[in-house]
Amino acid sequence: MQLLDVCRRAVEEAVRAGADASDAYGVEANILKVVLEKGVVKRASATHDVGFGIRAVVRGSQGYSYSTRLNADPREVAVKAFRAARAGPPDPDFKSLPTPSSYPSISGLYDSKIASMGVEDLVDLCYSLVDLAKRDKVYSINMSVEAVEFKRFVANSNGVEGVDEGTLFAFEVYVTARDGINMASSSEANASRFYGGLDLQGMTLKASEEAVKYLNAKSYKSCTASVVFSDRVLATIFIDGVASALNADLVQRGRSYLAEKVGEKVAVEKLTVVDDGARAGGLLSMKFDCEGTPRGRTLLIDGGFVRGLLHNSYTSGKAGVKSTGNASRVGGDLDFRGRIAISPSNVVVEGGDWSLEEMIEEVKVGVLVEDTDDSPNIATGDLSAMMTKGYAIEGGEVKYPIKQTLFAINMLDLLRKIRALGKRRVKRFGLEAPPIMVSDVSIASKA
Amino acid sequence: MDPRDLARRAVEICIELGAEFADARLLSHSGLRVEVADGRVREVKSMDEVGLALRCFVGGGWGFTSTSILMLDEVERACREAFKLAKAAGQRVEEKASLKCECRGFSIHVKPRVDPLNLSVEEKVEMCLGMEREMRELDSRVRSTSSVYLEAREELFVVNSLGLESTAIMPTLLVVASAYASEAGVTQRGYESNGGVGGLEVLEPKGPKAVARDAAQEALELLKAKSPPAGKFTCILDPELAGVFIHEAFGHACEADIVLSGGSILEGMIGKSVGSREVVVKDDPTLKGLFGYTPVDSEGVEGRGTTIVEMGTLKSYLHSLETSSRMSAKPTGNGRAQGYMNAPIVRMTNTFIDRGSWKVEELFEGVERGVYAKGSSYGYVDTAKGEFVFKCSRLYIVERGELKQLCRDAALSGFTLEVLRNVDAVAGDLSFKPGLCGKEGQWVRVSTGSPHIRVRDVVIGGML
Numbered sequence: 001m002q003l004l005d006v007c008r009r010a011v012e013e014a015v016r017a018g019a020d021a022s023d024a025y026g027v028e029a030n031i032l033k034v035v036l037e038k039g040v041v042k043r044a045s046a047t048h049d050v051g052f053g054i055r056a057v058v059r060g061s062q063g064y065s066y067s068t069r070l071n072a073d074p075r076e077v078a079v080k081a082f083r084a085a086r087a088g089p090p091d092p093d094f095k096s097l098p099t100p101s102s103y104p105s106i107s108g109l110y111d112s113k114i115a116s117m118g119v120e121d122l123v124d125l126c127y128s129l130v131d132l133a134k135r136d137k138v139y140s141i142n143m144s145v146e147a148v149e150f151k152r153f154v155a156n157s158n159g160v161e162g163v164d165e166g167t168l169f170a171f172e173v174y175v176t177a178r179d180g181i182n183m184a185s186s187s188e189a190n191a192s193r194f195y196g197g198l199d200l201q202g203m204t205l206k207a208s209e210e211a212v213k214y215l216n217a218k219s220y221k222s223c224t225a226s227v228v229f230s231d232r233v234l235a236t237i238f239i240d241g242v243a244s245a246l247n248a249d250l251v252q253r254g255r256s257y258l259a260e261k262v263g264e265k266v267a268v269e270k271l272t273v274v275d276d277g278a279r280a281g282g283l284l285s286m287k288f289d290c291e292g293t294p295r296g297r298t299l300l301i302d303g304g305f306v307r308g309l310l311h312n313s314y315t316s317g318k319a320g321v322k323s324t325g326n327a328s329r330v331g332g333d334l335d336f337r338g339r340i341a342i343s344p345s346n347v348v349v350e351g352g353d354w355s356l357e358e359m360i361e362e363v364k365v366g367v368l369v370e371d372t373d374d375s376p377n378i379a380t381g382d383l384s385a386m387m388t389k390g391y392a393i394e395g396g397e398v399k400y401p402i403k404q405t406l407f408a409i410n411m412l413d414l415l416r417k418i419r420a421l422g423k424r425r426v427k428r429f430g431l432e433a434p435p436i437m438v439s440d441v442s443i444a445s446k447a
Numbered sequence: 448m449d450p451r452d453l454a455r456r457a458v459e460i461c462i463e464l465g466a467e468f469a470d471a472r473l474l475s476h477s478g479l480r481v482e483v484a485d486g487r488v489r490e491v492k493s494m495d496e497v498g499l500a501l502r503c504f505v506g507g508g509w510g511f512t513s514t515s516i517l518m519l520d521e522v523e524r525a526c527r528e529a530f531k532l533a534k535a536a537g538q539r540v541e542e543k544a545s546l547k548c549e550c551r552g553f554s555i556h557v558k559p560r561v562d563p564l565n566l567s568v569e570e571k572v573e574m575c576l577g578m579e580r581e582m583r584e585l586d587s588r589v590r591s592t593s594s595v596y597l598e599a600r601e602e603l604f605v606v607n608s609l610g611l612e613s614t615a616i617m618p619t620l621l622v623v624a625s626a627y628a629s630e631a632g633v634t635q636r637g638y639e640s641n642g643g644v645g646g647l648e649v650l651e652p653k654g655p656k657a658v659a660r661d662a663a664q665e666a667l668e669l670l671k672a673k674s675p676p677a678g679k680f681t682c683i684l685d686p687e688l689a690g691v692f693i694h695e696a697f698g699h700a701c702e703a704d705i706v707l708s709g710g711s712i713l714e715g716m717i718g719k720s721v722g723s724r725e726v727v728v729k730d731d732p733t734l735k736g737l738f739g740y741t742p743v744d745s746e747g748v749e750g751r752g753t754t755i756v757e758m759g760t761l762k763s764y765l766h767s768l769e770t771s772s773r774m775s776a777k778p779t780g781n782g783r784a785q786g787y788m789n790a791p792i793v794r795m796t797n798t799f800i801d802r803g804s805w806k807v808e809e810l811f812e813g814v815e816r817g818v819y820a821k822g823s824s825y826g827y828v829d830t831a832k833g834e835f836v837f838k839c840s841r842l843y844i845v846e847r848g849e850l851k852q853l854c855r856d857a858a859l860s861g862f863t864l865e866v867l868r869n870v871d872a873v874a875g876d877l878s879f880k881p882g883l884c885g886k887e888g889q890w891v892r893v894s895t896g897s898p899h900i901r902v903r904d905v906v907i908g909g910m911l
Contacts, residue, residue, distance in 0.1 A: 034536065038707070040539060040542075041536050041538075041539065043508065043509045043510075043536055044509070044510050044511070044532035045511040046532060047788050049788060050515070061491075062491070063492070064491065064492040064493070065492065065493045065494075066492075067495070068498070069515065069516075080495075083493075084479075084568060087488075087569045088487075088488030088491055088572055089486075089576070091487040091488065093487065119532050119535040123538065139709050140708060140709025142708055142710065176710055178709075184832055185831035222677050222679075253485060253591040254634060255591055255634070255636070259634070260632065339482070339489065339492060373836075374836065377636070377824075379634045379635060379636040380855065380856060384675070384856050384857060384858040384909065385836075404834055404862060406858050406906060408675075408908045408909055444677035444678055444906055444907060444908045444909060446679055446906050
């Protein structure tokens with residue numbers, strides 16, 4: 001039986017069991033991965049994850065179940081979801097699952113080259129890149145490459161049905177450098193929907209060069225300074241700090257620092273942030289979200305004002321507005337096991353008119369922050385983070401890499417203190433954003 | 448065919464194909480997850496899944512695949528695939544180490560003393576709703592609440608080509624509470640959890656309502672909190688935060704797969720001094736009841752306690768079968784995988800700083816100006832740089848040994864090679880907290896533990 005048929009059957013069975021509404025979400029994902037450790041490919045894996053998750057709704061209460069056995073009777077899974085839903089109290093805020101509508105046609109989401117890649121192709125690719133990273137003081141070169149092909153299926157009791165397919169290619173390189181007991185590292189990672197979408201050589205070279213540079217990293221000083229944020233840290237700011245804080249569920253429950261700010265000016269006038277789930281070639285573009293609502297474009301911040309929220313069918317029903325097509329699954333869009341949630345899709349920040357060099361020159365004395373693994377506290381907006389990649393700016397120039405240095409700023413202050421936006425936008429995973437220059441950031445270091 | 452016979456047959460097929468080593472791991476996972484938010488059910492999910500994970504080792508390379516279709520023809524296909532992947536992976540490996548497994552198989556069936564299956568789904572939903580009521584009734588400033596109840600049962604069977612067969616049946620239970628309190632335009636979050644391996648008895652003595660109260664009290668207390676100071680401080684860490692601290696600051700850098708990949712600053716440091724004589728660090732998968740209790744790992748190896756640091760000296764790394772074979776060490780039972788779709792990698796279990804001789808109040812004496820950091824949000828480390836950060840939920844300024852202003856959202860950072868030297872006092876009040884640890888996209892249950900400790904020169908990222 002095809003997975004869409006299984007989804008349809010599961011929905012029918014849930015309704016037959018007594019559910020007021022039901023939907024099913026099926027995924028077939030093939031993930032081929034090769035890992036290179038210390039310059040040598042050591043591991044290869046193939047994961048085939050196939051299954052479907054079903055949601056049953058009884059008086060608004062939502063029950064879930066899932067199965068990886070496509071040949072089994074979907075009735076058993078549907079009844080489990082129904083019984084789970086029945087165990088909860090009524091929820092009058094639940095209004096309706098999505099109703100049928102046409103899906104956008106989006107180009108650049110499927111690359112047959114990725115779909116046809118074999119393990120040898122990925123092994124050869126790793127070996128073709130590894131020599132680029134070799135240089136004096138480089139101690140170990142580690143990489144992982146992943147080729148993913150997937151199909152998604154959705155069906156619900158309102159007659160929604162959809163099938164979507166796509167590919168993605170992910171690459172990560174992690175280089176360590178050693179000089180006696182002194183060790184340093186640098187990594188680069190990104191993913192694209194098509195094979196030629198990433199500059200693999202450039203990423204490998206950059207990781208290697210920066211790992212060696214980082215051997216000379218110094219502590220910074222504790223001070224208040226202007227900071228240029230560029231590269232991966234922009235995802236911390238704009239995806240984790242802005243788009244995720246405009247998740248309608250968090251806003252409705254008062255759990256976001258932006259909850260009381262909808263319609264208000266929260267940022268400098270030149271800031272425009274859009275969630276664009278139907279962008280051609282976008283890493284997180286899809287025809288429909290995890291409930292079957294068409295993906296769309298949502299203006300989140302315009303002219304510094306909060307203009308929109310990210311919705312799924314539950315939050316949009318509660319607010320009496322249309323869903324923005326941002327229903328996700330806990331565990332990711334390819335995880336049929338997780339419950340429905342809300343996530344940003346591709347986040348696009350409009351660029352300004354400064355070059356990165358001009359911003360650095362303008363800062364004179366400060367810090368260039370490129371990466372952190374921290375994320376803001378969404379309830380308070382406080383961002384207190386370690387720079388996993390950062391450089392001291394002196395005399396308007398990037399001088400030396402810095403280590404063991406933290407920065408802290410509240411997101412509301414950050415958004416109001418953006419002094420400049422860059423011309424050239426960085427594309428990292430689901431983000432397209434320009435570097436920004438922010439004043440009055442608190443810096444803490446050992447010195 | 449019986450699934451266990453299918454696993455045994457899979458290992459035979461891989462060896463027949465030419466694998467030097469093969470193992471098969473049969474994992475069935477079932478359970479229930481309830482999540483309630485603001486008095487309404489967000490999710491009641493019934494979980495039930497079985498799968499077979501297969502690994503082949505050929506010429507120094509690993510091939511891994513898995514299947515949820517437990518039929519002989521599908522398993523044969525998966526074996527051929529795992530073998531092909533291993534062959535491709537190992538084609539240029541020069542270090543042709545063979546895998547050794549000088550360990551016996553081990554079987555364990557952990558039975559819940561108070562079986563959660565005796566409660567209906569409705570009663571578990573009511574438990575979550577009751578946790579929420581507890582939070583809301585505590586104070587009207589508690590505006591939004593969530594609670595989670597998670598019960599799971601894992602049945603593991605591992606067989607390998609060196610003759611090992613192990614089984615483990617493990618029930619786990621976890622409750623989580625989150626509270627959001629608001630006042631005068633300020634919102635703060637409190638979080639608390641409790642859980643372990645076993646039945647409902649693992650929630651005692653701190654039951655679901657007490658967990659909920661603690662979460663709400665944390666959120667309420669934080670409403671008064673100011674931004675933290677920035678700079679270098681003497682820091683007293685409570686057991687919860689010190690547990691995360693040792694996990695991040697030191698534990699990950701001791702995982703032997705990271706050491707072998709050239710990614711650990713602790714490579715070549717066995718037998719060398721890494722900390723003050725006050726410090727003893729252990730990873731012990733055999734501690735019953737704790738959330739990281741792993742009597743058998745995902746490679747079928749019986750867990751054994753490992754002393755990582757003794758009297759300040761680095762004694763051992765944590766191992767899987769591959770790393771122990773390559774480093775001529777004994778396996779420690781730390782080869783763990785999240786599920787049947789993941790290959791085992793080296794993971795911690797119950798990692799902790801052992802008891803010291805100080806009294807908790809003595810840690811504060813003589814601290815002219817420092818901080819007392821409590822509770823943990825999260826942490827992470829770059830094992831090569833040895834640079835780590837961890838977030839505390841509450842931070843108090845300490846002046847002349849006394850607690851003063853409460854601060855929020857502080858990040859604390861340090862260096863692996865320096866930080867244990869800076870631990871100058873360890874108290875005797877060891878306790879553990881459950882948690883989930885992420886590595887290479889895999890999440891496994893762990894416990895972190897410690898007594899109160901005092902650390903000099905910790906950098907705190909706050910507002911100047």
